[in-house]
Amino acid sequence: MVGELRQVAFLLWPGTHPATVMPALAVLHAANRMAQAELYQVHCFTLDDQPLISAEGWQLPARPWSGEWVRHAQLWLVADSMLLPSSIPAGVAKQCRILVRDGVPVGALEGGIYPLAMSGLLDGHRCAVHWRMLDDFRERFPAVIAGNELFQVDRGRLSSSGGQATLDFFLSLLAEERDPDLAAMVAEELVVERLRDGSERQRVPLRNRLGSTHPKLTQAVILMESNIEEPLTTDEIARHVCVSRRQLERIFKQYLNSVPSQYYLELRLSRARQMLLQTSKSIIQIGLSCGFSSGPHFSSAYRNCFGITPREDRNQRRAQQAMDVIVRV
Incomplete structure (x- = not known):
């Protein structure tokens, strides 16, 4: 259940609400706590030097990305669906390509799917896009196979449609990477009634x-x-x-x-x-x-x-x- 320490990085675009990344952080921190070992070391970066403070006044600890990247097991691009990124810095796109070349998974949460698509790394790959953004995303990135699943894994590209789907996704990754029993314990700790599969559709029945x-x-x-x-x-x-x-x-x-x-x-x-x-x-x-x-x-x-x-x-x-x-x- 313990295994090796895994580094996980989240790069958040300006204007991202801290709640966008909180479901992922909740699963990773709970996994460390339930396993009584440091399975995951989490790093949160921003593209500017502004603190991530929600309209409600709570702040997410994060530090500016300096342009130099330590080697992480996973990199997640995160952006708010209400303030979608219009571009991806050349240095970030380059880093994503290096990670993919080295076989390191690269993922996106909610609006973070846009800069990942802008990098060109999603062309020909499947990804999950929030249903409200789906039409716009398909129009802007016709080479990407975008769907309204909860989350998607396709050849090292990871994507979550956001919200509760991110919680489901990280519980699924925890079960695959570590131990299904640990994932079940974390789900119980977080009062998750049912683990949803990524192929399930986003819309309410x-x-x-x-x-x-x-x-x-x-x-x-x-x-x-x-x-x-x-x-x-x-x-x-x-x-x-x-x-x-x-x-x-x-x-x-x-x-x-x-x-x-x-x-x-x-x-x-x-x-x-x-x-x-x-x-x-x-x-x-x-x-x-x-x-x-x-x-x-x-x-x-x-x-x-x-x-x-x-x-x-x-x-x-x-x-x-x-x-x-x-x-x-």
Whole structure:
């Protein structure tokens, strides 16, 4: 259970919330404590000389990266999903390539997947990306095989979609690198009810999101989510799930307090907003891909739903991101 000491380094981009890396640190520190031995020596680095302090006022101990790197068993790039990196320093990219050449695993937590992809080391590899960032990531890095799994390991490239998935990932690594029994003890210590496999999808099961287990409702919503670009009519949905139109409308009213057509419209608009804020696709392209026949039709429906036009919403988001950079960097 003891084994050799393993060095683990986390390189955090400016603006990263300390909570992004805390699940990983919790597992590693708990492993040392439960094994009553120093299995892991953890190092946290920043790209600047600013302390990592959350908005709530708590600070993560870290020291600036000087450009000189000691040999680590694992290197993790970490960034906040709300302040995604726009570049990777040449020295960091070089160090990542050296580690990969030497057979040392290189990983990314949450937004850290962006600089890792920028290094070119993910081309042709599978990785896990948080579902909110997935469209943007796929558009920017078409050579990378990005998925919405919880976490992914592919030929020395490690990736976690973030949040609770990072806890699952490091428990999985602990079981593989050290001892499944130790991983179980750490999971129990951290009050983890179930160890999730990396291949599990990130999104909450549909029936949980709907707050209902009604099979016809679930089938209808799955159909809607699968037909965003070319929406089905309410009659077509009812026919596919083998109920009458009136019965389908009663089910939606009872469980969602909505009618199928309105729920479907809001679903398409939510999808459009996600694309609008995460990708560089034109407003016309987004509207068409979400089932709207024209730009004015899309803009009108969007404004009625969100109280703002698509262009205004995108411009406000970009202005806020620019302000965040000024405030945090």
